[in-house]
Amino acid sequence: MPTTDTNAQVTVVQVKKRLRGWLTNIALLLIAAIVGVQAAATPLEPAQNPRLALQLREQLAQSAAQAAEHSQLDQLLAIFYQLRQFRPAWAEPAQQAALLAALDDIESDGLSSGDYALDTLRATWAQPTLPADVALTTELLATRSLLTALSHLLNGKVDPRVLERDWNFQARSIEVRSALSAMSAAIDAGEIAALFNRARPMYPLYEQLREGLRRLRKVQSTGGWPQIADGPTLKTGDDDPRIPALRERLRLSGYGDPEMEATADSTHFDQVLEDALRRFQRKQYLAPDGVLGKSTLAALNITVAMRIDQVRANLERARWLLHETSAEFLLVDIAGYKATYFQHGQPQWSTRVQVGKPYRKTPSFRSQINRITFNPTWTVPPTILRNDILPKVRKNPGYLAANRLRVLDHNGKELRAEQIDWSNPSGLTLRQDAGAGNSLGRVAIRFDNPYSVYLHDTPHTELFDLEQRAFSSGCIRVERPLELVERLLDDPAQWNRAAIDVVIASNQTRNVSLHRPVTVLLMYWSVDIHSDGRLGFKRDIYGRDSRILAELAKPQPLRLFD
Numbered sequence: 001m002p003t004t005d006t007n008a009q010v011t012v013v014q015v016k017k018r019l020r021g022w023l024t025n026i027a028l029l030l031i032a033a034i035v036g037v038q039a040a041a042t043p044l045e046p047a048q049n050p051r052l053a054l055q056l057r058e059q060l061a062q063s064a065a066q067a068a069e070h071s072q073l074d075q076l077l078a079i080f081y082q083l084r085q086f087r088p089a090w091a092e093p094a095q096q097a098a099l100l101a102a103l104d105d106i107e108s109d110g111l112s113s114g115d116y117a118l119d120t121l122r123a124t125w126a127q128p129t130l131p132a133d134v135a136l137t138t139e140l141l142a143t144r145s146l147l148t149a150l151s152h153l154l155n156g157k158v159d160p161r162v163l164e165r166d167w168n169f170q171a172r173s174i175e176v177r178s179a180l181s182a183m184s185a186a187i188d189a190g191e192i193a194a195l196f197n198r199a200r201p202m203y204p205l206y207e208q209l210r211e212g213l214r215r216l217r218k219v220q221s222t223g224g225w226p227q228i229a230d231g232p233t234l235k236t237g238d239d240d241p242r243i244p245a246l247r248e249r250l251r252l253s254g255y256g257d258p259e260m261e262a263t264a265d266s267t268h269f270d271q272v273l274e275d276a277l278r279r280f281q282r283k284q285y286l287a288p289d290g291v292l293g294k295s296t297l298a299a300l301n302i303t304v305a306m307r308i309d310q311v312r313a314n315l316e317r318a319r320w321l322l323h324e325t326s327a328e329f330l331l332v333d334i335a336g337y338k339a340t341y342f343q344h345g346q347p348q349w350s351t352r353v354q355v356g357k358p359y360r361k362t363p364s365f366r367s368q369i370n371r372i373t374f375n376p377t378w379t380v381p382p383t384i385l386r387n388d389i390l391p392k393v394r395k396n397p398g399y400l401a402a403n404r405l406r407v408l409d410h411n412g413k414e415l416r417a418e419q420i421d422w423s424n425p426s427g428l429t430l431r432q433d434a435g436a437g438n439s440l441g442r443v444a445i446r447f448d449n450p451y452s453v454y455l456h457d458t459p460h461t462e463l464f465d466l467e468q469r470a471f472s473s474g475c476i477r478v479e480r481p482l483e484l485v486e487r488l489l490d491d492p493a494q495w496n497r498a499a500i501d502v503v504i505a506s507n508q509t510r511n512v513s514l515h516r517p518v519t520v521l522l523m524y525w526s527v528d529i530h531s532d533g534r535l536g537f538k539r540d541i542y543g544r545d546s547r548i549l550a551e552l553a554k555p556q557p558l559r560l561f562d
């Protein structure tokens with residue numbers, strides 16, 4: 001919008017020149033898409049406080065003149081207020097109250113309202129009158145807080161690339177001026193709560209995590225749940241002084257039964273308590289044997305504060321990831337050992353998987369499944385060759401033959417194992433032929449990535465029955481992989497199950513390209529939501545939650561991506 005102040009026009013030109021090269025990638029500025037308000041909804045009214053408007057103009061002009069020394073957030077403020085003709089955004093008590101309420105509610109997102117100056121704004125606006133300099137400072141502080149909070153809700157407070165160097169999930173970006181204009185219109189319309197709600201991921205999991213966090217904090221506010229002392233394994237029929245604490249622990253986390261109230265102080269382990277313990281075990285990915293053993297005791301004794309932090313870490317992941325979903329995709333839940341195939345945004349098929357060991361982690365990334373290999377050969381990766389196979393060959397010269405591994409030189413010529421100095425081999429490749437017993441099984445599902453990671457069948461099907469399934473060297477072993485392949489190929493005439501079985505029976509390696517690539521998302525979630533709304537807590541097998549929480553505790557700037 002035009003302004004009659006020549007100096008202000010020069011200031012805006014200066015700012016725009018500085019911003020032009022990078023502003024289009026600012027994650028915050030999805031606000032236009034979020035608020036759903038057109039930038040030119042209504043003409044701006046003259047500033048109701050001309051003196052404050054003049055001070056805003058002068059302050060922002062000074063900031064722009066020193067733009068190289070100021071944050072990108074300060075430069076955004078200059079554009080925001082120029083679009084408003086330097087009209088204050090927070091002069092009315094209604095707007096102030098709405099912003100305070102929205103910042104207070106951000107605690108349910110696992111973020112800290114202190115990062116957005118909530119207490120300072122509340123205390124300042126509670127005063128009946130403000131000196132001119134305080135009014136100016138508070139006006140700018142409020143807008144900074146809003147911009148930063150929306151940015152953190154849109155794409156997360158923490159830049160995931162700080163934690164994972166090769167992170168390739170994309171942050172969202174839009175055009176800057178229209179976004180700031182839309183935000184301004186939403187403020188004037190009193191739609192600040194809507195700004196925050198629409199900034200949050202529009203996915204049921206996110207709101208369910210927020211609700212779960214509220215429940216946990218309610219338990220925390222009343223003192224948390226009791227710790228259960230160490231002792232012998234307990235089962236139905238036992239009597240033990242720890243049993244009342246076990247009942248109370250299950251009741252506070254929603255696994256109790258009305259019948260348990262009558263026996264709250266009883267030291268007897270009855271059938272009702274066993275049933276409640278089984279419910280807890282099922283929801284927490286433990287063997288549902290109804291017995292209080294070491295693993296179940298350890299899970300029960302994780303404090304409510306630790307569970308709150310676990311939910312907070314996953315809310316941050318959700319802000320990074322949930323906008324990546326599309327109509328059709330395969331989601332691999334690494335910490336949950338599960339793969340789920342979605343169509344039209346709804347789960348259609350699911351199976352158990354095995355993932356990388358803690359010292360050979362399966363990475364988080366997105367790609368496109370574009371080809372299937374039937375009867376794959378397996379070329380041993382250098383790390384596995386060096387760390388796993390060579391020590392076995394040195395101990396047992398017959399290991400290669402027993403596992404159908406052929407030795408090839410750099411030209412692909414096969415060598416005899418007894419000709420090789422296994423104490424210092426070089427320039428060698430080990431390859432396992434296709435067929436029964438191949439480490440990749442009968443099929444590999446491939447997608448481009450820098451980690452040489454893919455999904456595949458496995459001869460080690462017995463491991464799928466274990467609760468914890470981090471056994472691979474980074475790739476994902478899939479239970480019932482041929483069912484998934486049939487869905488991915490999506491060609492019942494040519495690639496039905498009977499046709500697939502014929503190809504596999506041939507023992508011949510065959511590569512088939514998908515006529516329509518399917519998105520694959522390898523994600524790490526240490527909290528899940530069950531159909532009844534209960535939180536399911538998984539083991540943080542790779543220790544990733546603690547790294548997110550450490551970064552969340554630090555001051556973070558407005559999220560920028562390039």
